[in-house]
Amino acid sequence: MSPTAIPQIRLAAEHDATFHCMGCTFRLLVGGADATAAAATVRAQLEDFDARLSRFRPDSELSRLNADPRSVVPASPLLRATVRAALWAAQQTGGLVDPTLVGALERAGYARSLMGATAEPVAAALHSAPSRRPARPRPQAPWRAVAIDDDAGAIVRPPGLRLDSGGVGKGLAADLAAQWLARDGRRHRFAVDAAGDLRLGGTRTAARPYTIEIAHPWEPQPIAALCLRGGAIATSGIGSRLWRTTGPAPARFAHHLLDPSSGEPAWTGIVAATALAPSALEAEVRAKAALLSGPLGARRWLAAYGGLLVLDDGATEWVGAATALRAA
Secondary structure: OOEEEEOOOOOOEEEEEEEEEOEEEEEEEEEOOOHHHHHHHHHHHHHHHHHOOOOOOOOOOHHHHOOOOOEEEOOOHHHHHHHHHHHHHHOOOOOOOOOOOOOHHHHHOOOOOOOOOOOOOHHHHHOOOOOOOOOOOOOOOOHOOEEEOOOOEEEEEEEEEEEOOOOOOHHHHHHHHHHHHHHOOOOOOEEEEEEEEEEOOOOOOOOOOOOEEEEOOOOOOOOOEEEEOOOEEEEOOOOOOEEEEEOOOOOEEOOOOOOOOOOOOOOOEEEEEEEOOOOOHHHHHHHHHHHHHHHHHHHHHHHHOOEEEEEEOOOEEEEEEHHHEEOO
């Protein structure tokens, strides 16, 4: 399940590009002068982000950081910004969104990119899933041992503590792309869709908003559509990366959203959570925290800007300002 940007009013100069990046499908909608060239530049930036920060590429800077035996490791401004965003997410959520779960993700079956893999049916996974409960942070909070030394251009962390950008990477990438596009006042209208983490902007987007459809986790028809004049929207859901486990035990289902306290996939009673926010990074973090918190705790993460919850039984719940943004 993810939001999809649909231009309500196409501009004559709007360029529409779809491509694979970060193990997902990305889309750029760029209006204004030189839209095609601007979209090509942003695509190259996003692909560079992926090459340098993917944990699935052994030669990426993130992988080299995770393999480095030193406690103080030189890091580029981009890697430091990504780790800073991951630590911010952990701090804001009290460790619920935890960037130090690489080993647990690998044990769950997410050791390589799932790009191109067919997702398992959500309904079947829910039927065989364990009892629902909210996820909880790890009491030891290993992410607190990570620090960024900008003066030295380095990241400090205990050797062997590996970091993952997955909890914030797409949102941060969308925001960085939007910042570049916004520097040029000729960008009349743009949407950066980082596989469901959307950042919208441009000088004419307020007057000519985008319609964002919210897909249903297992039904062909979207749940609803929102009319957005800027800002960001992101969805976190178990259906986008859902697989069967292998091994001698009976096959189970697993997904990429883990309960930090157990290191196992989180089955909380929520299938997907969509969050609105000023930035894609914040929307992504709020959506993940809402899903991991379960039905009783999710609303507080969506209350500030609005959002949508889809529960295990398919019921939907609108939260806050999102209701007023629903398109006719």
